[in-house]
Amino acid sequence: MTQSIKRPPSYRGRFAPSPSGYLHFGSLVSALASFLDARKNQGSWLVRIEDIDPPREKAGASNVILNTLEAYGLHWDDSVLYQSQQTARYQAIIDELSHKKLSYNCQCTRAQIKAAGGIYQGHCRDLALADQHCAIRVKNTAGTSSFNDLIQGKVSCDPALAQEDFIIRRRDGLFAYQLAVVADDIYQNITHVVRGCDLLEPTCRQLSFYQILNATAPQYAHVPLAVTEQGYKLSKQNKAPAIDVTKPQASLIAALEFLGQCPPNELRDGTVDDIIQWGISHWQRAAIPRKTQIHIC
Incomplete structure (x- = not known):
């Protein structure tokens, strides 16, 4: 099924990095695209730190990330939201789903699911397992398998995966990404999500979760991923080098070019503010390449 997305009248965007690295x-690219899209549409731009997975986080990374955004002229509205401080709200959603019998405990491991074909088949749905050493899955009554992306057009994922009951709290007690991201976007009244194409497939699950929670979903726009010549996505896990906070102009120009915005040569000698202001006034979402990834040198 294709999810129909309604848009509230005002624009509220966000950038939500994980402090697993710089x-x-x-x-x-993702931060700049989401910032410029918000500012071009006279909207708000929020920053959220997705710090709900302590084992993967790098000490001090949150502050470095915020300082880097400021050095690059990407100034946010409102206060920064930290997911580590939202646990009571996440738990309230889990409690409500349990009360409505829309969730259940699951003891299946990744290895077991992989051995069964890779798609969870609802093995624990009717077992009424005790909470100990179990994950919590939501009953996926929506099964959204496609959506209309503002950059990529119609996006579809595997229907079997789209119908899978997905985890909202992990076996180790940590809240799952799908729960936290949807809960926070609802809480912050986010209307537009501009982010990388690595999250195209999870978007279908998130749209399903909005339906389950009877909430209005934002519009999504996924920018191409920056990948190496060998095809590896630039990521913290792949130890991609941190951007230079002492000379942000060159990286900003490169990011604008990556996004198809064609900044003039004279802008290379401008200040960070010059580049950002040009980016806002000349921003064209339609100029972004309709690709899921772009190789960089």
């Missing part, structure tokens, strides 16, 4: 060029 910002790299791929992070900058």
Whole structure:
């Protein structure tokens, strides 16, 4: 099924990095695209730190990320939201789903699911397992398998995966990404999500979760991923180098070019503010290449 997305009248965008490392060029592309899209549409731009997975986080990375955004002229509205401080709200959603019998405990491991074909088949749905050593899955009554992306056009994912009951709290007790991101976008009244194409497939699950929670989903726009010549995505996990905070102009120009915005040569000698202001006034979402990834040198 295709999810029909309604848009509230005002624009509220966001950038939501994980403090598992510092910002790299791929992070900058996503941050800049979401910032410029918000500012071009006279909207608000929020920053959220997705710090709900302590084992993967790098000490001090949150502050470095925020300082880097400021050095690049990407100034946010409102206060920064930290997911680590939202646990009561996440738990309230889990409690409500449990009360409505829309969730259940699951003891299946990744290895077991992989051995069964890679798609979870609802093995624990009717077992009424005790909470101990179990993950919590939501009953996926929506099964959204496609959506209309503002950059990529119609996006579809595997219907079997789209119908899978997905995890909202992990076996180790940590809240799952799908729960936290949707809960926070609802809480912050986010209307537009501009981010990388690595999250195209999870978007279908998130749209399903909006339906389950009877909430209005934002519009999505996924920019191409920056990948190496060998085809590896620039990521913190792949130890992509952090962007230079002492000379942000060159990286900003490169990010604008990556996004198809064609900045003039004279802008290379401008200040960070000059580049950002040009980017806002000349921003064209339609100029972004309709690709899921772009190789960089």
